[in-house]
Amino acid sequence: MPKLRIFGGLVLLVCSSTGCGLAAASPEHDNLVPADPTRIEFVDPATVAGLSPMALTDGESAGGHVYIGYPELPGAPRLNDKLREQVRQQLADFRESSRNTDGAELNVEWQLTAVGDVLGVRLRTGEFRGADWGNSNRTFWYDRLSGRATDSAGLLSGRGALQEVARLVRQALRARGPEIDREQVKPDPYRFDSMAFNGSGDLVVEFDDCQLGPCSLGRLAVAVPADQVGPLLSETGRRAQQSVRMAAQRVSVKRPLTVTQPVPQPVPAAASTDAGTVNCGEAKCVALTFDDGPGPHTAELLDMLRRYGARATFFPVGTSAAARPELLRRMSAEGHLVGNHGWAHRDLSTLPSSKIADSLGSTEGVVAAAIGQTPTLVRPPYGAVSLDVRNVARELGVCLVGWDVDTQDQRDPRARSIADRAVEQAHPGAIVLMHDVNRATVDAIPDMLERLRGKGYTFVTVPELYGTNMRAGRLYTSGNKPIRKEPLT
Numbered sequence: 001m002p003k004l005r006i007f008g009g010l011v012l013l014v015c016s017s018t019g020c021g022l023a024a025a026s027p028e029h030d031n032l033v034p035a036d037p038t039r040i041e042f043v044d045p046a047t048v049a050g051l052s053p054m055a056l057t058d059g060e061s062a063g064g065h066v067y068i069g070y071p072e073l074p075g076a077p078r079l080n081d082k083l084r085e086q087v088r089q090q091l092a093d094f095r096e097s098s099r100n101t102d103g104a105e106l107n108v109e110w111q112l113t114a115v116g117d118v119l120g121v122r123l124r125t126g127e128f129r130g131a132d133w134g135n136s137n138r139t140f141w142y143d144r145l146s147g148r149a150t151d152s153a154g155l156l157s158g159r160g161a162l163q164e165v166a167r168l169v170r171q172a173l174r175a176r177g178p179e180i181d182r183e184q185v186k187p188d189p190y191r192f193d194s195m196a197f198n199g200s201g202d203l204v205v206e207f208d209d210c211q212l213g214p215c216s217l218g219r220l221a222v223a224v225p226a227d228q229v230g231p232l233l234s235e236t237g238r239r240a241q242q243s244v245r246m247a248a249q250r251v252s253v254k255r256p257l258t259v260t261q262p263v264p265q266p267v268p269a270a271a272s273t274d275a276g277t278v279n280c281g282e283a284k285c286v287a288l289t290f291d292d293g294p295g296p297h298t299a300e301l302l303d304m305l306r307r308y309g310a311r312a313t314f315f316p317v318g319t320s321a322a323a324r325p326e327l328l329r330r331m332s333a334e335g336h337l338v339g340n341h342g343w344a345h346r347d348l349s350t351l352p353s354s355k356i357a358d359s360l361g362s363t364e365g366v367v368a369a370a371i372g373q374t375p376t377l378v379r380p381p382y383g384a385v386s387l388d389v390r391n392v393a394r395e396l397g398v399c400l401v402g403w404d405v406d407t408q409d410q411r412d413p414r415a416r417s418i419a420d421r422a423v424e425q426a427h428p429g430a431i432v433l434m435h436d437v438n439r440a441t442v443d444a445i446p447d448m449l450e451r452l453r454g455k456g457y458t459f460v461t462v463p464e465l466y467g468t469n470m471r472a473g474r475l476y477t478s479g480n481k482p483i484r485k486e487p488l489t
Contacts, residue, residue: 037223038204040122040196041248043112045323050074052296053320055437056087057410058095064104064128065382066091067292067345069319071110076119078149079142083121086138090125103130109319109344113196116243117144118236120196128350134215136208137194143236152196153189155203155237163187164232165224169205172222173212180213180220199248201226201241270373272311272461274335280465284428285479286452287462288312289403291341291379294320294327295437301445302330308449310459311335314436315379315401318343318363325370332371337461339377339401340364349386356392364396377401377462385475394473401462402477403433407444410435415443423451429465429479 045051051071058066068087072080087108098104105128113120119142126133142149156162166187173182185191194206202223209215226241233241278285290301293316305312314331316338321328331338342348343359351359360378367375378398380389385400393400405425409418418440422432434441449459463470465479 037198037200037202038206038221039198040111040113040204041199041244041251042122043115043247045071045112046325048073048112048115048323051323053294053323055292055295055317055320056091057292057435057437058091064094064098064101064106065347066094066106067317067381068106068108069110069317069344070108070123071112071121071323072296073119073121073142075144076142076149078147079119079121079140082140082142082149083123086123086140094127098129101129104128105347105350107344107346113139114141114240114243114247116239116247118142118240118243119144120240122194122196126344126346128347132215133346133350134209135219136211137206139194139196139206141236141240143239145239146236148236150236151189152193155195155234155240156232157234157237159187161232161234162189162192165192165203165205165229168224168228169222172224179217182212184212197241197244198223199244199251201230201245203229203241267368267372267374270332270338270367270371270375270377272335272337272464273333274311275461275464278458278460278464280429280458280460280467280479283458284456285460285465286426286428286430286432286457287465287479288432288434288459289315289379289401289462290434290436290441291315292317292320292345293436294324297439297442298324298327298436299330301436301442302327302334302336304442304445304449305336306334308446308453308459310449311337311461312459313337313339313377313401313462315339315341315377316363316367317341317345318359318366321363321366321370325366328367328370332373337377337463338367338371338373338375339379339462340367340375340398341379342381345381347382347384348380348389349384351388353388353392356389357396360392360396360398390473390475397472399470399472400475401431402475403431404478405430405432407432407434407441409438409441409444413438413440415440416447418444419448419451422448423455426452426455426457428457431462431465431476431478 051073054070054072056068070083070087094106107126109124111122113122122139125136139152166185170182170185173180196204198204202225204221204223206221212220314336328338340360340363343362348356364375376398379401383402407418407421
């Protein structure tokens with residue numbers, strides 16, 4: 001029986017203004033030891049009432065893949081506007097730069113660096129250009145008291161303060177060795193576009209991959225001590241520093257003096273509560289599947305599926321699942337099946353085995369914590385499967401799920417066309433690809449279900465198409481048969 005596993009980066013205990021919780025560090029980040037002063041403790045997004053995870057995708061246009069995740073926060077309209085403007089600009093820049101580049105990919109994920117009187121949102125961007133991933137960070141801030149949204153430079157009181165922080169950073173980098181070009185640390189807001197605070201109130205300044213030295217250095221950051229940076233902060237910066245400090249103190253008070261690591265307990269494999277009620281050997285079965293959520297329309301989609309008595313399989317992205325675990329619980333309770341779509345929607349076939357396992361394992365942990373069951377199905381982002389992906393799936397005991405009916409809902413905003421494709425291409429055993437982050441997809445569901453039901457179809461979860469015959473590491477694209485190429489070692 002599958003057991004809950006922990007992969008990837010640190011799991012950080014954090015507090016927000018509404019409570020405490022666990023925020024999983026992204027598996028795409030470099031692992032940091034707890035004593036590292038550049039360690040940022042992210043706020044658990046599930047503790048922020050009204051937060052909605054958003055996604056901006058671009059199908060396969062412009063010569064590459066695009067998935068941009070970002071949050072929409074309650075009571076922060078100017079911050080939300082700034083985030084939307086930023087991600088749309090990133091998409092436009094990527095379209096232009098990848099026009100003649102095959103296999104390019106743009107991926108953006110997010111974390112909350114502070115919640116309280118001041119909100120902080122860190123966007124982590126990865127770009128793949130056919131050889132390796134390059135990562136960069138940008139952190140935005142919103143002051144609830146002033147109603148002002150700002151880049152990271154807004155944490156400082158002005159040009160003179162930025163010059164002094166740059167001097168302190170250059171001084172700290174002297175001990176890092178000759179590989180680092182300290183002369184690149186210039187008092188330019190572009191260079192200082194990702195700054196946040198650690199639990200002690202130190203200002204953590206992050207630099208992009210390859211910005212100050214060889215790309216092999218990975219994440220490069222400097223913590224400017226709180227007593228040195230304090231006089232250089234703006235009013236927004238002081239409130240942000242205080243907010244993070246107070247959150248860290250609340251966690252410290254709640255944290256026991258000695259921590260005993262709990263013994264992992266077996267977690268049952270995920271299954272629909274209605275599994276076994278339909279015999280797909282006799283009935284005309286079709287499996288509706290939804291990727292990339294949960295999102296702003298997922299609750300409405302669940303309402304529709306319940307109204308029509310239809311069950312589906314959901315493949316959530318880890319970052320969004322962590323923000324809305326209550327929607328995962330509802331999916332499970334209402335007879336749907338919850339799978340795994342990776343942590344941040346990066347193409348798994350471009351990653352080494354260790355990071356594939358981190359991405360899938362981190363998402364597995366979030367899903368298992370939410371529903372009390374371990375997901376056994378993985379839909380690789382973009383349907384991309386490599387030998388490493390197959391082997392990791394086999395080792396983790398999960399099956400890979402593709403599709404044979406593509407509604408093209410990411411590229412077509414017309415609900416009627418989305419429904420038409422599903423109905424026209426449906427066949428017994430079909431696996432239908434859709435995305436619950438799209439408004440048009442949700443709008444298409446009533447018409448789609450009515451017409452498919454009129455043709456005699458029954459809506460089931462993916463494993464019900466196969467009975468008990470699914471095997472870890474294999475790729476299944478249709479209920480008629482799997483792709484039987486065995487994973488190799």
